[in-house]
Structure formats: C-alpha cells, structure tokens
Amino acid sequence: MNNFDFFAPTEVIFGRDAQEKTGTQARKFGARKVMLVTGGGSVVRSGLLRQVEDSLTKEGIPFVEFAGARPNPTLVHACEGIRKAVNEHVDMIIAVGGGSTIDTAKAIAHGTANPDHELWDIWTRKVALEKSLPIGAVLTIPAAGSEMSDSAVLTNEEIGKKSGINTPFNRCRFAIMNPEVAFTLPDQQLAAGITDIMMHTMERYFIPGVKCDLTDEIAEGLLRTVIKNGRILMKDKNNYDAMAEIMWAGSLSHNNLTECGRGKDFSVHKLGHALSARYDVTHGASLSAVWGSWAQYLYMDAKGRFAQYAERVWQVQEDDTESAAAEGIKRTIAFFREIGMPVSLKELGVNVSEQEIHALALDATMNDTAKLSRIRPLNAEDVAAIYRMALK
Numbered sequence: 001m002n003n004f005d006f007f008a009p010t011e012v013i014f015g016r017d018a019q020e021k022t023g024t025q026a027r028k029f030g031a032r033k034v035m036l037v038t039g040g041g042s043v044v045r046s047g048l049l050r051q052v053e054d055s056l057t058k059e060g061i062p063f064v065e066f067a068g069a070r071p072n073p074t075l076v077h078a079c080e081g082i083r084k085a086v087n088e089h090v091d092m093i094i095a096v097g098g099g100s101t102i103d104t105a106k107a108i109a110h111g112t113a114n115p116d117h118e119l120w121d122i123w124t125r126k127v128a129l130e131k132s133l134p135i136g137a138v139l140t141i142p143a144a145g146s147e148m149s150d151s152a153v154l155t156n157e158e159i160g161k162k163s164g165i166n167t168p169f170n171r172c173r174f175a176i177m178n179p180e181v182a183f184t185l186p187d188q189q190l191a192a193g194i195t196d197i198m199m200h201t202m203e204r205y206f207i208p209g210v211k212c213d214l215t216d217e218i219a220e221g222l223l224r225t226v227i228k229n230g231r232i233l234m235k236d237k238n239n240y241d242a243m244a245e246i247m248w249a250g251s252l253s254h255n256n257l258t259e260c261g262r263g264k265d266f267s268v269h270k271l272g273h274a275l276s277a278r279y280d281v282t283h284g285a286s287l288s289a290v291w292g293s294w295a296q297y298l299y300m301d302a303k304g305r306f307a308q309y310a311e312r313v314w315q316v317q318e319d320d321t322e323s324a325a326a327e328g329i330k331r332t333i334a335f336f337r338e339i340g341m342p343v344s345l346k347e348l349g350v351n352v353s354e355q356e357i358h359a360l361a362l363d364a365t366m367n368d369t370a371k372l373s374r375i376r377p378l379n380a381e382d383v384a385a386i387y388r389m390a391l392k
Helices: 018-028 048-058 075-088 099-113 119-123 187-205 213-235 240-252 267-279 283-314 321-338 354-364 380-390
Strands: 011-014 034-038 063-066 092-097 135-139 151-156 161-166 174-177
Touching: 011 018, 011 240, 018 048, 018 092, 018 135, 018 174, 034 048, 034 075, 034 099, 048 063, 048 092, 063 075, 075 099, 075 119, 075 151, 092 099, 099 119, 099 135, 099 151, 119 151, 119 161, 151 267, 161 267, 174 240, 187 213, 187 240, 187 267, 187 283, 213 240, 213 283, 213 321, 267 283, 267 354, 267 380, 283 321, 283 380, 354 380
Parallel strands: 011 174, 034 063, 034 092, 092 135, 135 174
Antiparallel strands: 151 161
C-alpha cells in the first residue's frame, strides 16, 4: 500500500426531505447572501427550487439565482455567474442540480473570490488559487460525485478544450441528498449517471502492482452495488432503496475513498473529455463509448488485475487468467449496452475522420506531452489506436 492523504470534509445530509435543511446548513457555515446555481427548468417544475428558497427564507438568508448550467459546463457561462455574484455581493454559492451544475458553482465560487484574475488562468493554474467562497450542493442526479469531490471540469468553447482542476477549495461544505428528487430523471440521464459512477471507481481500480486489500474490497463492493441497483432502477426509478444506494455510491466513488493507497489514473476520462469538448456529447456516454477499447488495448499488460475484477465484480469463474480478464471486459461492455449506453463511437453518434482521430489524440495527451495510463504509458499514437478501435 502506498502512502496517501485522505480528506473528505463535506457534511452529508441524506434522506427524505433533506432539502428542507438547506437553510440551516447555509446558516451554519456563515452565509449572509447566497447565489443559487441551477441548470434547466427541472428543479423549478419539480418544486425543489422553491423548497430550497423557502428553507433559506426561513433562516432569513437572502438569495439570488443563476440558471442555465449546461451538461458540459462552459467557461463563458461560469464567467457570467461570477459577474452577477460579484455585483450581488454573495458570500456562498449553492448548486441545486447535478454534477455540471455543481462544477459551475465551484467555478463561480473561485472566480468571485478572485475577481482580479481571469477564471481560465485560475483553472489552468497560471494563477494560484488561494481562496474561494464556501460551496454547498443540493444534489438531483446521482452521477458525477462532484458534491464530495475535490475536482471540477469546465469547457473553454473558444479554444475547444475541456480541463479539470483539483483543489481542496472544490470541496462542498455540505451536500443535501434526497433520493426521491431523482425519481423523475430520464432513463438516459440515469444510465449515464450509473456509468459515470462506475468509471470513477474503475479509474482508480485498474492500477496494477499495488497491494491494497481494503481499498479493493470497497471498490469492488461499490461496483457490485451499482450494477445490482442500476438494473433495478432501469425498470423502476421510483424504488427508493435502489436510488439511495446509487446516490450514495456516486458520492463515495469520487471522494477519493476508493483510491486510498493506490492513487488514480483517469486516462479514460482524458479520452472522454476530448470527445465531449469537441462534439458536446454527454460525459457518461463519452466514457462508455471508449472504455471497452481502452480495456482491450491494455488488459494484457495487467491480466491479473482485470481477472480479479472479473471474478469479484462479475463472478467470472475461469482458471485461465487471460480468459477471465477478457470475460470481465465483455460483461462490462454488455452491461453498458443493457442500460442503453453507447459502447462505440458509432453508437455515440460521432463519425470521426483519421484527421479528427489524430486531433482527439493530441487533445487527450496535451499535444503528446502527457502520457496516459498507469498500466503502461500511452502516447498520442496509442490513444489514436484506441479511438480507431472504438469506431466499430
């Protein structure tokens, strides 16, 4: 087991009617004026936003609203939110939505606390982030895990780049989670969320050569839980217990717990980010479309690791390590297809030319300056080969 630091300071308020405690949480963390960041109109139609507003009003906390967070949150939109937050003199940002809304809220918090610096300069670490506003989240979509993570992602549409930033300032002070608010999610959005939760776990799991029994058990149990309850939800989204399991798994998959002693890789995310930045495809779909090709490209270099995954997560019984590893990959791809997720670029709806494949590979590897994967280093040529495999 490698040395590690683990820090997960977010206070979680979980269960039915949890959103009614938003005001008390904001008061607890010192809010005097709040900006509520939302996405589309679903939180309005469902009545959730009104419940959050009422809870703030009950605590005597004024608020302003900023709507329109996109599925792939953009720099331009976040900068609009920063200008409004600065003008309104808010001192806390609360996201009411899913991962994209929460990431937008994080960006607004950083920019508002540092109004003399360009947000993209902060995001790309040209300017050190040394302060931010406190952030809270009222989660509506179990998926990204942003409500407990130290990460956030933005797309700079002007240059076609999607980039993430990891910082302790990204940690929400509190996260409100009521599984019932996710009952109305469209099937595709739920399936993308299930996929993202699995990916966050697997991006930390497929790292060979490090003995981490407890971390492995946590990750494998989380994956089994998501697969089991994901299947239930795809048939009955009103199953409270199944939705609760998925929502909690989403938070634990991305709060660094499943990387303790092992670390993380996130090479599949780099491939997916390049796709979603150029073609504005759903994040979870961009991952499922390339995961199988990534795994098939690399599994012979980590046969034991993939075989362990196959046995413990998918109950594969094979004496031959290579056969077991291949079967685990096959069952994962079949599960993504079962819940309606794309497992190729064709199914994703992206028809790329050889020139575009080359451009994607350069995007994913920062112009071939960064090597991906801790199984073995992947350069731009390797990444291009994975994209080609994913065309079929």
